[in-house]
Amino acid sequence: MDLHERLLVQVSARDVYDAVALAGHPGSGLVFTGQAAHDAVRMVRRIGYDGPLLADRRRYAGSARVRGTAALSPDWIADQVEAGATAPLTDSGYIGKGDHEALHTILEQAVHWEGTIAVLPVHARWVIEDRLPLLRTVADYGVPVALVVEDGPAYRPVPLPLLSAGITALAALAYGAEWAAIGVREVLRHLYPEPHEVRGGWRRGGARNAFVPELLEFVPVERLGEGTCGCSTCHGRPLRRLAGAEELEVNTHNAKALHRLHNRLLRSTHRERWWQELTLTA
Template sequence: MDLHDRLLVQLSTRDVYDARTLGGQPQSGLVFTGQAAHDAVRMVRRQGYAGPVLADRRRYAGSGRVSGTAGLSAHWIADQVEARVTIPLTDSGYIGRNDTRALRTILDQASRWDDVVAVLPLHADWLGPDLPALTAAIAGYGGPVALVAEDAASGARPEAFRLGLPLLSAGPEALGALAHGAPWAAVGVREVLRHLYPEHPPADGGWRRGGARSALVPERLAFVPVERLPEGPCPCAACHGRPLRRLAGAGELEVNTHNVTVLHRLHARMSRARHRRHWWDERLGAPPHHVEAAGDRVARPGVQAGGGAGLAGPEEP
């Protein structure tokens, strides 16, 4: 199964019964998340899902996150292969600020396997002042990698999409990664799967955890809390011209179906563009319509890559 130019949907294992619906768009695929992700892969394969499927153990997230120095598990790789993932992902721990030992540990151990993606969950500084060291390490490794970009303490997100490498746990910037040449990227179906939060975020960081629902407003490339959606109609195939605000009373599956439908509509438009980066830059520069405050916003033109003020923070409370 080819991962080329795929916009994947990243889900929890509890979403397994909705997975075929959410991953059914052309050029889509699935990323299951968590310790039992390989079991979810096995289940959708038994159900006949033929698209690309990955498994991200996500040991790098949360208050109990594991350091990248903890090492990689051969059993995790073997379980993924047995479950018939498209390509195995390492069960990497977190790579903290200036933690070159963690970065080297992951890359050195990942090199023991052929056709395995080394997952690099990065402190925001690795995509800012430490970017030269990161790119040199990746170039020296020579194998496939995927990035998970942590939000800065300010709520900003580094512009990891500009590196043209696969992204996990991303928001709309997954489209930017594809526009910059990434072979694939994954968008989370809910807020917690669209971000890697700092281990100790500030009290006023504004992060919406848990079951908060957000819908994608295409004019802004923004995931907006459903209670703050605009009145205007949505032309996507899931909404059929009905007001976007109706999603405030919809269930999570209906909201997520709207989200993946809009994302893949945008992806199809980008695929037809003569210059993908120009298309992406035009999307970033689109004037705001309807929404005054939104989360998961992408950076506006003029913000330099790695400058520390890239992608804005998550949905506002």
């Protein structure tokens, strides 16, 4: 039960009863999000789920997010281990533009917990202008990490695991990341700069966005076109029918469609080239 080349589905802790349906296929796994994420891990372990499970506390997001210089919680690490997480994630704060102190603080603490993954929620500049110092610092500490990249300009894929990502999760895998996680909802596919205007998220009665493989994009269900989908949820039916579907069905389509792309990636001999060609035709 390792994370090698996995494309995980990132969900809220309150999605615990639907989560297994979204990540029951080979090569998948789950990331639960929020303060109760470790409890969700424990619950799905008890019902027999044997895939990879992670718990992201997400202290780095929202208007009350903490800075990366904040102390990490040993209790949070211990709770994940007890719950049956595949590997514990640190409850890191946010690493702002040029905030080397925050970056070093997180890594210096994480190095003392063997097997723990240091979550690095970074300003977009870290993966654009400061990617070499970032990669060098991560290599120097030698601890497993997972990036969360704040919304910003497009950037070249970084060969490090990603949390709370969109389609860039597949790009990271193509460029050598060990694993990556795609959010099931818009709010879990982004790290919004603060302050920000909320875009998307959860809505009673249905998800706002459906993944369209030909576009490599999540599209609001009200704007879906005439195209069809051959995933095992859609069975060749028009995507636009998802405008009236329940949220779980939309999210299941998203997971299955992404799983098909993931399988194509894993079968590719030259993964970077495959990704580049795929994005050119989208």
